[in-house]
Amino acid sequence: MxxxxxxxxxSEPSVSSDVHYDEFKVPVGEGMVVLDAVHYIQQNMDQTxxxxxxxxxxxxGSCSAEINGxxxxxxxxxxxxxxxxxxxNPIKAYPVVKDLVTDVSHNYEIAKxxxxxxxxxxxxxxxxxxxxxxxxxxxxxxxxxxxxxxxVCHVIREHHSNYFGPKHMVKVAALxxxxxxxIDRSELLHGEGGVGYCDITKCCQNVCPEDIRxxxxxxxxxxxxxxxxxxxxxxxxxxxxxxxxx
Amino acid sequence: MSSKxxxxxxxxxxxxxxxxxxxxxxxxSAVESGCSVIIATKSLLGKAHTVMAxxxxxxxxxxxxxQDNWKVHFKDTYxxxxxxxxxxxxxxxxxxxxxxxxxxxxxxxxxxxxxxGKIMQRAFxxxxxxxxxxxxxxxxxxxxxxxxxxxxxxxxMVLDEFVVSKIITVNNRxxxxxxxxxxxxxxxxxxxxxxxxxxxxxxxxxxxxSNSWESTGDGLALAYRAGAVxxxxxxxxxxxxxxxxxxxxxxxxVTEGVRGEGGLLYNKEGxxxxxxxxxxxxxxxxxxxxxxxxxxxILAGRGTEHxxxxxxxxxxxAKYIKEKLPSMYMQYKEFAxxxxxxxxxxxxxxxxxxxxxxxxxxxxxxxNIEGLFAAGEAACGVHGANRLGGNSLVDLLVxxxxxxxxxxEYAKKxxxxxxxxxxxxxxxxxxxSFTENPTSTNPYILIDQLRETxxxxxxxxxxxxxxQKALDTITxxxxxxxxxxxxxxxxxxxxxxACLELNNLLLSAELVVRGAMERKESRGAHFRNDYPNLxxxxxxxxxxxxxxxxxxxxxQDVPELPDYLKDLFKEGQA
Numbered sequence: 001m002x003x004x005x006x007x008x009x010x011s012e013p014s015v016s017s018d019v020h021y022d023e024f025k026v027p028v029g030e031g032m033v034v035l036d037a038v039h040y041i042q043q044n045m046d047q048t049x050x051x052x053x054x055x056x057x058x059x060x061g062s063c064s065a066e067i068n069g070x071x072x073x074x075x076x077x078x079x080x081x082x083x084x085x086x087x088x089n090p091i092k093a094y095p096v097v098k099d100l101v102t103d104v105s106h107n108y109e110i111a112k113x114x115x116x117x118x119x120x121x122x123x124x125x126x127x128x129x130x131x132x133x134x135x136x137x138x139x140x141x142x143x144x145x146x147x148x149x150x151x152v153c154h155v156i157r158e159h160h161s162n163y164f165g166p167k168h169m170v171k172v173a174a175l176x177x178x179x180x181x182x183i184d185r186s187e188l189l190h191g192e193g194g195v196g197y198c199d200i201t202k203c204c205q206n207v208c209p210e211d212i213r214x215x216x217x218x219x220x221x222x223x224x225x226x227x228x229x230x231x232x233x234x235x236x237x238x239x240x241x242x243x244x245x246x
Numbered sequence: 247m248s249s250k251x252x253x254x255x256x257x258x259x260x261x262x263x264x265x266x267x268x269x270x271x272x273x274x275s276a277v278e279s280g281c282s283v284i285i286a287t288k289s290l291l292g293k294a295h296t297v298m299a300x301x302x303x304x305x306x307x308x309x310x311x312x313q314d315n316w317k318v319h320f321k322d323t324y325x326x327x328x329x330x331x332x333x334x335x336x337x338x339x340x341x342x343x344x345x346x347x348x349x350x351x352x353x354x355x356x357x358x359x360x361x362x363g364k365i366m367q368r369a370f371x372x373x374x375x376x377x378x379x380x381x382x383x384x385x386x387x388x389x390x391x392x393x394x395x396x397x398x399x400x401x402x403m404v405l406d407e408f409v410v411s412k413i414i415t416v417n418n419r420x421x422x423x424x425x426x427x428x429x430x431x432x433x434x435x436x437x438x439x440x441x442x443x444x445x446x447x448x449x450x451x452x453x454x455x456s457n458s459w460e461s462t463g464d465g466l467a468l469a470y471r472a473g474a475v476x477x478x479x480x481x482x483x484x485x486x487x488x489x490x491x492x493x494x495x496x497x498x499x500v501t502e503g504v505r506g507e508g509g510l511l512y513n514k515e516g517x518x519x520x521x522x523x524x525x526x527x528x529x530x531x532x533x534x535x536x537x538x539x540x541x542x543x544i545l546a547g548r549g550t551e552h553x554x555x556x557x558x559x560x561x562x563x564a565k566y567i568k569e570k571l572p573s574m575y576m577q578y579k580e581f582a583x584x585x586x587x588x589x590x591x592x593x594x595x596x597x598x599x600x601x602x603x604x605x606x607x608x609x610x611x612x613x614n615i616e617g618l619f620a621a622g623e624a625a626c627g628v629h630g631a632n633r634l635g636g637n638s639l640v641d642l643l644v645x646x647x648x649x650x651x652x653x654x655e656y657a658k659k660x661x662x663x664x665x666x667x668x669x670x671x672x673x674x675x676x677x678x679s680f681t682e683n684p685t686s687t688n689p690y691i692l693i694d695q696l697r698e699t700x701x702x703x704x705x706x707x708x709x710x711x712x713x714q715k716a717l718d719t720i721t722x723x724x725x726x727x728x729x730x731x732x733x734x735x736x737x738x739x740x741x742x743x744a745c746l747e748l749n750n751l752l753l754s755a756e757l758v759v760r761g762a763m764e765r766k767e768s769r770g771a772h773f774r775n776d777y778p779n780l781x782x783x784x785x786x787x788x789x790x791x792x793x794x795x796x797x798x799x800x801x802q803d804v805p806e807l808p809d810y811l812k813d814l815f816k817e818g819q820a
Contacts (some may be wrong), residue, residue, distance in 0.1 A: 012737070014430075031492020031581065043690035047741035048734030052290075052407075055458040057498050058580065059387070059573070060293040076580055097429055098738040108291060108398065116399045117354030117392075126348050128363040134356050141356065141381070141388060142572075145292055178356060 001027040004079060006037050007087040008049065012098045021087070022046070028079050034086065035063050035074035038100070050098040058209060061146030064091050065100055071148040071207045091151040104147055110164050113192065117175055120182040133179040140174035140218060142210045143167065149204035149214055155197045163194035166204035166214045173218035176225075186225045195223060251674045253424075253433035258284040258403070259657040260650075261423055261438035263410050263465060266294035267386070267642030268622025268649070269444035270393035273402045275650030276442075281657050283402040284436055286425065288460050288743075290406050292394045295446055295458045296642065299386025300501035300573065301370060302378030303350075303643075304636030305343035309364040311375035316340040318374050321814050323637060324807075326372045326532045327601070327630020328770040329785060330478065333807050334608035335627040339637070339644050346643035347379050355392040357381055369506045370635040372532040378636040383501050383573045389639060407738075408434070410464070411746055412673050413441065413472040413618070414665055420617030421663035423468075424673050431737030433677075435670050439657040440617040442649050443469050447600035447623040448482075448754045453701040455597040456488055456499035462747040463754030465624045469604050470753065474613040476790040477626040479754070480761030481601035483633055483771045484706050486536035488596025490554035495581045497596040500557065500574060502635045504591075505529045507570050509559040511540065512590070513548040519555075534632045534771045537595040541706045544594060554594035560587060595706055599638065601629040601771065602761070605789065611649040617656055621649035631770025679731070680745040686731025689744040692723050696748075696755055704759055709775040713763045720756050727752060757797065761788050764799060 003025050011019040024045055026037045035053055042049045054062040056075045063074040066089040068082055079086070094102035119127070149166035150156055156165050172185050172193075189195040198219055205214040212218070228235060260276045262269045265287035276283045287294065306314040319340035324331055347365065351357065357379050358366040367376045381388040397404070410425035422437040445465025449457025470476050487500040505511075511529055513519050523539040524531040540555050549555060559567060564587035568575050571586075578584040578591060603626035604613055611619045622642045629637060680686075696719075703716035727748055732741030765788060767781035768774050791798040 014737070029493055031494040033494055033581075036494050042740060043688070043694070047688065047690070047732045047744075048739060050738040050740060053459060054289050054293045055295070055298055057298060057458075057495075057577070059298050060289075060458065062290065062293050078581075101738050103429065104290070108404075111395075111398050116395050119352065125352060126364065127351060129356075129359055130363050131359040131361075131366075134359055137356055138382070141391065142384060144297070144387070175354070178354065181354075 001029065004028050004037070004084045004086060006041065008041070008099065009089045010099050011096055013096055032079045033075055034067055034077045034079060034082070034088065037079060037086070038074060038088070051100045059144060061144030064146045064148050064151065065089065066091060066151070071151045073146060073148070073209050076209055091147065093147070093151045093153070093157050107145070107147060107150070107167065110168050111171065114168065114171055114175070114188070115183050115185060117178060117181055118183045119180050123180060127180055129179045137174050137177040137179070139212055140170045140177070143170050143174070143212060144210060146209060148207045148209065152203040152207050154201070154203065159197070161194055161197050162192065163197040164189070166219065168193070169195065169218045169222060170212060170214055173222060176222070186222065186229045189222055190226045190230055195219065195226065251433060251678065253435050253670060253674065256284060256434060256436045257662070258282045258436060258438050260440050260442065260653050261286065261436050262442045262444060263423065264294070264444035264446060264622070264624070265289070265291055265404065265406070266296040266444060266446055266622060267389055267393065267639060268646035269442065270390070270397050271643050271646030272442045272444055272621060272650030272653065273397050274393065274400070275647050276654045277400045277402050279651065279654035281654045284405060284438070285397070285402055286405045286408045286410055286423070286436070288407070288409055288464070291404050292390055294390060295460050296386045296390050298456070298458060298499065299389070299639055300383040300499065301503040301506060302368060302380035302385045302636045303347060303389070303639035304370070304373060304377050304634065305347040305379060305640055306340065306375070306377055307344050307347065307365060307367060307379065309360055310367040314375035314377060316343070317814055319343065319377065320811070322372060322374055323628070323634055324630070326632050326634050328632060328780065329630065330769060330787070330804055331630030332608050332627040332805060333811055334805070337811065338608065338648070339628055339641060342644045343640045346640060346647065350389065350392055350643065353392045353396055355381070355388050368503065369530060371502055371505065371530045371536065372527065372634055373636070378506070380503070382569070383503050383571050385639060405434070409743055409746060410468060411677060413468045414669055415472050415615055416663040416665050418473060418615055419663050420615060421665050424670055426677060426736065428738050428743065431735060433674055437662055439660050439662055440619065440653040442653050443604060443618065443620040443624050444622045444646065444649070445624045447603070448758070449597050449600065451697065451700045451751055451755050451758065452597035453697040454488065454497040456485060456497055457597065462751050464747065464750045466603060467750035467753045469613065469618065469620065470790070470792050472615060472618070473792060474615050474618060475605040476603065476757060477605040477787050478602035478761065479757040479790060480765055480772050480788070481631055481770065482597060482758060483533060483599040483601060484537045484595040485598035486533055486540055486595055487557055487593040489577070489582065490592045490594045491552040491582060498577065498581070499596065499598065500591060500593050501571070502533070503571060504557060504559050504574060507559065508562055509557050512556040512558060513543045514550055515548055519543050532632055532634065537706055538773060540593070541595055550592050552592055554592040556590040557593045558590045560590065563587065599623065599633050601631065601633055602626050610652040611645055612652060612656070617660065619649040619653045621645040631772060677742070677746070680742055681732065681735050681739070683731030684733060687726055687729045689730040689732065689741065689748045692726055692730065693744060693748055693751060696720070696723055696751055700755055704762060707773055707775050708762055710763065713759055716759045717756070717763070720752060720759065724752050757790050760797060760799065761790070764788050
């Protein structure tokens with residue numbers, strides 16, 4: 001059986017500052033993915049190796065990592081697509097808990113800040129919606145919350161600014177493009193959401209395992225809405241007139 | 247070893263174990279009632295096995311086929327569950343299904359639409375009419391996200407990556423639960439007035455399975471050890487179509503939606519064999535029938551080189567397939583290097599669902615332990631001997647909600663039960679004994695052996711001889727399991743979780759096998775080579791009760807249908 005060499009970054013920051021790579025030789029069967037190799041190591045060579053996984057079918061977005069420097073799902077990356085020497089790092093945008101496991105809880109805090117779906121008032125239920133309108137929001141609803149887009153976003157990765165990040169822009173787009181949603185979230189994005197930091201390098205949409213066109217279809221339209229909202233001079237004038245107390 | 251480990255205390259009205267569809271829906275009702283709620287989940291929020299549900303959610307909206315109504319849904323469910331289901335629960339399911347689907351839409355879910363703007367419905371195995379509301383082939387994902395959002399904006403507290411290792415009861419009443427937080431390796435005691443078990447099934451008992459890492463029978467074992475009665479444990483559903491090649495993804499689900507959208511099954515010789523096994527319903531017969539047919543074709547030597555049969559959807563064309571079955575398209579492309587719009591898929595049955603589980607009261611979802619409720623796959627009663635596709639997602643919503651409401655009502659009535667910390671200290675000692683143990687047995691090896699055994703001997707076709715072999719192996723593994731342990735400590739140590747899971751898996755496996763040995767007939771998903779016929783004598787539920795380390799087995803007659811439901815089965819009705 002063919003063997004590959006797997007190098008894995010090991011650390012447990014709450015215990016010690018030691019960071020090192022362990023190397024394992026793993027036999028490879030047909031169709032094996034990187035997560036299979038990690039499981040092999042865990043079961044046969046080093047039980048203490050920490051990894052987060054769940055469905056092993058590219059549906060849940062738990063097993064994100066950097067494989068030979070590229071952010072990927074370990075369960076969706078076939079070993080024969082990455083070569084004989086494979087280095088696995090945890091995703092870099094979040095603090096490491098242990099080995100390949102990172103603390104992504106920050107994302108759940110942001111999720112709480114995004115106003116939930118709120119239907120327009122006065123609609124009779126069951127709602128009437130058409131496929132063409134529904135389709136617009138559907139792309140964003142395939143998000144599996146793997147946080148790979150957050151990982152490659154250099155605003156988050158390097159500048160630690162308060163930008164919510166691409167994953168949350170996808171969420172906002174899913175809500176904003178719901179045919180009967182009534183809430184305007186652009187003020188939130190413009191202010192606390194920090195979407196202005198995004199300079200549309202499209203790194204996020206290049207790594208999305210669900211092929212969501214995050215920059216093109218979510219971030220840019222949201223930025224355009226903000227422009228309409230906050231910078232359109234005629235719009236600002238109308239608002240001023242409307243809000244004026246006579 | 248005396249325990250000096252610290253643990254923290256949390257108090258809540260209601261503790262919900264599991265954050266899949268049932269757990270989250272229960273949480274929403276419990277929060278609405280004004281109770282405090284903690285949700286404990288083994289994974290991160292939003293990763294539960296429900297996300298993998300593909301085809302749809304069954305509700306007789308009648309948007310596509312106006313003749314459909316709850317009575318037909320009842321009839322289909324009861325009949326295809328081969329009369330083993332609890333009629334009261336099925337009636338509740340069929341009647342409340344539509345409300346729950348529309349409610350989900352009000353929460354923000356976006357279903358595919360009919361041309362006139364209603365929720366679209368597709369055909370599915372053994373549903374008389376087109377009944378499954380769907381979101382492409384990612385219905386479960388939409389369901390989870392919608393409920394997850396609702397919970398995130400509520401005051402429910404979520405303990406994620408938290409493994410519950412014990413349920414605490416006092417005088418047959420729920421008092422709390424204890425477990426370990428994986429992320430920081432700390433112990434937590436959660437005192438609660440009522441507890442909803444929504445922990446899912448036991449698919450990981452088998453080597454070939456569509457189930458995620460969560461489905462290790464944890465909730466069943468926890469409830470059972472606490473005294474709850476389990477029922478019909480032998481009823482394990484094998485989904486007809488799982489991937490077979492490459493080996494690394496063997497068992498991965500191929501949605502019934504493929505057949506719902508017109509996919510056809512062929513053997514190696516190019517024969518559309520379902521015409522022979524089921525001339526009426528063909529590919530869209532109930533899952534047990536299709537799974538057995540495929541299995542028999544393979545046994546008869548008419549399988550493909552990798553031990554499957556062909557599933558063909560190419561006639562639908564690339565555009566249609568990518569729109570209706572995007573995940574399937576991706577799955578075959580990425581994992582097998584096959585374009586399903588041009589080539590046939592290779593499929594074979596895979597362990598998918600557990601119809602058996604914790605026995606509950608049909609009206610309240612309470613178990614025989616006061617204050618302990620169960621819902622979703624962990625509970626038993628709706629699906630009988632065979633679950634229809636789409637009936638699981640609706641089960642989660644209907645009974646998740648009902649369990650949440652009942653648990654709230656109960657919590658408002660009672661006081662918190664008091665108990666002594668010694669229970670907790672014993673549990674801490676038990677968990678710590680697995681760690682830093684270099685001379686111990688590797689839990690993964692035992693789990694592997696167990697899964698291998700279950701797939702080999704307790705699969706689609708069972709016999710007394712095979713079941714005995716399985717039981718012998720399980721007994722052997724139970725002995726070895728006393729010495730399991732791992733290196734490393736408490737923080738995010740997957741090996742430690744494997745040790746805890748091993749005991750739950752072994753217990754669940756034993757009950758599945760014992761149930762299968764007892765049931766000397768073939769009914770639905772349970773097929774005995776040595777008793778190939780349905781038997782009136784076995785129109786019974788098999789009950790398991792934990793009795794000081796032993797399993798007491800008793801039987802109860804399946805509750806008889808009332809006259810107004812019996813009438814449905816007379817010709818010309820419904």
